[in-house]
Amino acid sequence: MEPLETFEVEAPYQSEADQYREILKDIISDMVLAQSIGRIKVVIKPEESLFQMALVLRGGLSPVKTTDFAAVNVGELGKNEVVIKINNEKYLSKLLKILWDKYGRLNVRQPERKTVAVKTENPMDKISDVENIVVDDPKNTLQKRVVDLAVRAVPEGFRVRYHSFKGSNFIFVASEDLMKQEWIDEAYQILDELTNEEES
Incomplete structure (x- = not known):
C-alpha cells in the first residue's frame, strides 16, 4: 500500500470538503505522518455536529x-x-x-x-x-500520534470523542452532542470501505 493512497474528505459542500482536506493535509504534513498512513477518509456533517475519521496505517513497523x-x-x-x-x-x-x-x-x-x-x-x-x-515499539508511538492527529483535526468544540484501534485500522468519532452508537457504526462502515479497497 502506497502512503496516502486514498485521501478523501466528505462534507455537505465541495468547497468545505476541499478546505478541510487542505487543513488535514497540513496537519498530516506537520506531524510527519504521510508515510505512515495508507488510506484516510473523513466525513464532516455540520448539521449533526459530527466528525468521523477512518484510516488504515501502512504495515512494516516492527519493534x-x-x-x-x-x-x-x-x-x-x-x-x-x-x-x-x-x-x-x-x-x-x-x-x-x-x-x-x-x-x-x-x-x-x-x-x-x-x-x-x-x-x-x-x-x-x-x-x-x-x-x-x-x-x-514504533507502532505504539505511531498510534499515539494518530490519535493526536484526529484530536487536532476535529472542529473546535467537538469534545465528545470516541476512538478505536484494531491492528492497523483506526476510527475516530467526535461531536458536540452525546455520542450515538449509529455514528460509531457508520465510522466502522467507512473503515470497511477503506479496507475493501485495499483487498480489491
Missing part, C-alpha cells in the same frame, strides 16, 4: 530489539557479565532504563560510552534475553 543496534556477548573470562557493544546510540538511554529495571542499577555499568555491562550469573544463558529486549 526495535537490542540486536538491531548492538552486539551482545559474554564478558571477559572470569567476569560474570553480558557485554553490549552499542552501534547506534539513539536507543541507549531506553536500553539502560530497561536494564536497570530488569537487573538492578547496581548490576548495570557503563565502562565506556558505547559499552554496557550487565552483571549476572550464567551470562551465556542471559545473552538471548538481552538480545531480544524490545527497546522501542
Whole structure:
C-alpha cells in the first residue's frame, strides 16, 4: 500500500470538503505522518455536529530489539557479565532504563560510552534475553500520534470523542452532542470501505 493512497474528505459542500482536506493535509504534513498512513477518509456533517475519521496505517513497523543496534556477548573470562557493544546510540538511554529495571542499577555499568555491562550469573544463558529486549515499539508511538492527529483535526468544540484501534485500522468519532452508537457504526462502515479497497 502506497502512503496516502486514498485521501478523501466528505462534507455537505465541495468547497468545505476541499478546505478541510487542505487543513488535514497540513496537519498530516506537520506531524510527519504521510508515510505512515495508507488510506484516510473523513466525513464532516455540520448539521449533526459530527466528525468521523477512518484510516488504515501502512504495515512494516516492527519493534526495535537490542540486536538491531548492538552486539551482545559474554564478558571477559572470569567476569560474570553480558557485554553490549552499542552501534547506534539513539536507543541507549531506553536500553539502560530497561536494564536497570530488569537487573538492578547496581548490576548495570557503563565502562565506556558505547559499552554496557550487565552483571549476572550464567551470562551465556542471559545473552538471548538481552538480545531480544524490545527497546522501542514504533507502532505504539505511531498510534499515539494518530490519535493526536484526529484530536487536532476535529472542529473546535467537538469534545465528545470516541476512538478505536484494531491492528492497523483506526476510527475516530467526535461531536458536540452525546455520542450515538449509529455514528460509531457508520465510522466502522467507512473503515470497511477503506479496507475493501485495499483487498480489491
